[in-house]
Amino acid sequence: MAKPNAFYAQSGGVTAVINASACGLIETARKHKDKINKVYAGRNGIIGALTEDLIDTSKESKSAIAALRHTPAGAFGSCRHKLKSIEESRAEYERLIEVFKAHNIRYFFYNGGGDSQDTSHKISQIAVALNYPITCVGIPKTVDNDLPITDNCPGFGSVAKYVAVSIREAAFDVASMAKTSTKVFVLEVMGRHAGWIAAAGGLACEKEGDAPHIILFPEIVFDETKFLKRVEACVKKYGYCAIVVAEGVRNAAGTFLAEAGVKDAFGHAQLGGVAPVIAKLCKSKLGYKYHWAVADYLQRSARHIASKIDVEQAYALGKAAVKLAIKGNNAVMPTIVRKSNTPYRWGIGVANLADVANVEKMMPRSYISRNGFGITETCRQYLQPLIVGEDYPPYKKGLPQYVELKNTPVKKKLKTKFELTGRT
């Protein structure tokens, strides 16, 4: 029998380091030609598998694959497409098997967050349920840091660094201007349900008076009176007030302060725009001149200021996924295990996909200060090592040089086409 091929795809929102995982995976697979013939990447995640739109990564040069390590976003395209259960959506699974069989794919690697690991988990079940032998390994990725079991998620450390650096820099700006101009600055960051990213802003505050002076977490109900009191106190004490707000902050009724009313394919509300709401509140109630920024995609694509630890871990997890797979581990996901805080030491562990899928890791309440506006020392000890080190991309003419792969398609072998349902 011909040596089996592997399928690799990227899923969900991309990060500054998901390509570093792809790099680790492909470089490692290339070292195990005895076990894995070629790595086929799915164009746009699982959709690439369903539509037989496969990319032959063996056509990419060694240097192109190496450059993935310093290239943000998803080099093969990502998707937001959630598989239903085998019972509900048998046609999709049968199609996957048809494609896998046609291309002799026996390894399945899926690089994504909670929703994506649910997909990985379902696919791992086809080995038994549909009698197709496949080894399925998930690779963690999410800026939200909300996957369970793994100590942290690749992608998070870099967004954390971006947010901490950005609020520090913007606060220096506001502090300069506060005497006669802007007194309140609001930086909106990602985080629908978990406040990990907002919390990372707190790393910039190393001593009394440092920004951010207020962090608004999705975990803490927004209390307008208490908030305004605190803003006023900060302006009186420090001359200005720098605020980090998570997009998912809600009021007592449970409504997002900024609800765009649009939902993504996973049924999540598409948020954005809580920063102006908060800023204008400070103006209307306290009369302070404000400025606000919404980092949006900039925060998760900012490879130029990626955390070195984050890049290393993303790479290591891609590598570990291959090692696990060729040892025959099905339905697992390599994880980051923290061994010590000071000095920070970490290793690779293993979780069962069944325990990972659809579990959202919230910030412990003990990570948020009693007043609800900051992080605790425990939180700082957890977050701090994740932003350490810089891992600058190469530059040419002042611009970072990110790789765009050739993404050569694998010749289709099936005569049938597969129509995606409207859920994408």
Next chain:
Amino acid sequence: MAKPNAFYAQSGGVTAVINASACGLIETARKHKDKINKVYAGRNGIIGALTEDLIDTSKESKSAIAALRHTPAGAFGSCRHKLKSIEESRAEYERLIEVFKAHNIRYFFYNGGGDSQDTSHKISQIAVALNYPITCVGIPKTVDNDLPITDNCPGFGSVAKYVAVSIREAAFDVASMAKTSTKVFVLEVMGRHAGWIAAAGGLACEKEGDAPHIILFPEIVFDETKFLKRVEACVKKYGYCAIVVAEGVRNAAGTFLAEAGVKDAFGHAQLGGVAPVIAKLCKSKLGYKYHWAVADYLQRSARHIASKIDVEQAYALGKAAVKLAIKGNNAVMPTIVRKSNTPYRWGIGVANLADVANVEKMMPRSYISRNGFGITETCRQYLQPLIVGEDYPPYKKGLPQYVELKNTPVKKKLKTKFELTGRT
């Protein structure tokens, strides 16, 4: 007579490199103790002079002053306070002379943009008009790049680099997601009247299909139909559309697309929030899922990704200001003179403040492509050298180490207080 002191202050919106000018100025003044005794900095710009709130920079260590080179924003505080003419506001000028006399200040350095150089120019006139001998030298600074005579303004190169890097990174993200999710991404950047910053985004586009696909300039009237047609064409051709929009874009009636209705001390409208307007338009008219970011202060404080050329020029101009002053040049401003494009070579020139004050340098129409949505090759040749080189600040525990000066006040010598008018 005791050796004279110098007054230095920062004015208007701060930048990632204005402190590099302060560094160049103070380090150079320290080398000319025979001419300049001490450099007193104004706390919060000219307000520090009016209120006799002076900072003794001689109390700062050599290493603290050196660290200004890599610290964003205004280390002594800035202000938005515009002096009226001597005729209209004689009391302010008499107060300035009172403070200058009390502290033996015979050199006046003002680091700022067009409005600030108007202040420098007015103060340079007191030598003759009010018979107080002072040597007044302006130092250019503005992210907007809209000062005349000087080839470019320190502060602009770094914001240009930030914008070009950010739109490139965000576009990699959008390109990954476009198949099933976001198709339009809008990045809002600064630029009320001049599109220099928005134009800098165009540097990220190095070949057909590269982002940004559309730049919206304040110089070009917003044409909704033409814009939407272009967005649709980009999405069809490239799968997505990445847009850079200047905050000051207006419609045919001359109204800002996003008008906050608040004015600053100089009477300029306080803008912000055109990105969501543009993004929502793409959704409502074309049905595309969107994301938008507003860079706001992040773009001008992002010292972590400052342009090396920009830092060097900012430093050189601070140094040149001292050299000009000790040679007795009054009412001048050192400038950047471009000697050649390839290789980029530059030197220091001199402009008269009378020719600089209140003149706004617009982008030549020849810098904007015929369709109004991009930059021309001439523009690229002008902008490109300004973002070259990285000049990373030092990091500790993953965070950039920016200096906070002691800012020791100079003992007040006057018994009178000066009340600022309500114009601040």
